[in-house]
Amino acid sequence: MKGFLIDNSKCIGCRACMVACKQWNNLTASKPVFFSGPGYQNPRDLDANNFTLITYNELETGGRMNWVFGNRRCMHCNDPGCASACPVKALEKTPEGAVYWNAWKCIGCRYCMFACPYHIPTFEWRSANPEIRKCTMCYDRMKVGMVPSCAKVCPTGAILFGERADLVAEAESRLRNNPSAYVHQIYGKDEVGGTCVLILSEAPFDQLGYPTDLPKRSLPSYTAQAMEAIPGVVVGLGLVLGITYKLINRRGEVAAAGEKGGRA
Ligand code: SF4
Ligand code: SF4
Ligand code: SF4
Known part of the structure; x- marks a missing residue:
């Protein structure tokens, strides 16, 4: 990658x-x-x-x-949040590492804008046919x-371009060999499950506008966990609603039968 x-x-x-x-x-x-x-x-x-x-x-x-x-x-x-949020798979993580955007698939819903922890995707607000x-x-x-x-x-x-694993090794070597020149962090190595852009800096990352309150886990992994929890809740809620509906229906049937003097 x-x-x-x-x-x-x-x-x-x-x-x-x-x-x-x-x-x-x-x-x-x-x-x-x-x-x-x-x-x-x-x-x-x-x-x-x-x-x-x-x-x-x-x-x-x-x-x-x-x-x-x-x-x-x-x-x-x-593990990009933008791609995970896109309902039509217009954004995809390619095997090469790039998160690619397919113009012809995009429906302009802008979910990717809300799902990106780095506030990256932008929208052509002034275009008659706007795209991400x-x-x-x-x-x-x-x-x-x-x-x-x-x-x-x-x-x-x-800006160095190469294999992510080699770039991590290169960044670690720079931090090791010249510790006073850098903040001791490879930004992007672990944030939100790791990114293919790795950044070294001489000043604290928050002072340069990079979000620094991000979790180590990828955001889609939280969604997956929530989705795993949903079936039980949904089934339980469905059961409760079903039983309630039956009881209300049954009460109506009983009342109607009572008015007619028959058995429900
Ligand atoms: S930022 Fe670099 S890699 Fe990305 S589109 Fe521009 S030139 Fe290409
Ligand atoms: S930085 Fe944002 S737009 Fe880029 S891949 Fe990650 S989630 Fe997607
Ligand atoms: S990364 Fe800095 S030095 Fe390199 S091209 Fe961009 S502005 Fe110039």
Whole structure:
């Protein structure tokens, strides 16, 4: 299974990855907007025209204020909540690792938006024929042996593409060999059952806008557990409702028979 290792400490904020992503995915430019934090990036957040976003954060690291860059995109979860919530299987976890979105299957219900713990899928609110949009790990490039465009253009090696297991080993080695350079965590290694995007950072992840209150278990595993519990409850409730219905019916029959002076 493939994935990315994103080392934010190597990012220089050039945004070549954002431009390459737009070029490959045929996304139009975005008009800058003014807003007051958090972050100094533009656009402010991911949207239907921006599948990846470099965030600009002014934070204290190493005893002084520094620019610290974050990198937001679909995390390509190992067991994705978006795919599990989609009623028509428009989102699928591919064997290669990418969570791919099939435009022709999507009915625009937006359940995937609510089910994603990273708030990633976006919607083309201004389109007459709106679609869900997000990073596909450049699945079309991957299928023909090419590297995703963001990883291809990054001039500093801040985005590595490869086998997830190798990337975990590489991240562990960086943490081991240079512990003072990083927060001691591989973000994405365990969150919500693990993701194919792994992130290293020099600043605490919550200060860069990454959700840090996520469970280790995948979200669909909670749903599966709840569904296992449902049959008993439903059967029990069905029985109670059935018996109640019978009793009420029976009372009606008895009353009606009583009025006629017969036996019910
Ligand atoms: S291309 Fe690389 S260095 Fe430039 S902003 Fe993207 S991740 Fe950072
Ligand atoms: S980050 Fe969100 S959109 Fe991406 S695979 Fe995970 S649940 Fe789906
Ligand atoms: S993998 Fe492709 S679609 Fe995803 S952020 Fe990189 S360039 Fe964009």
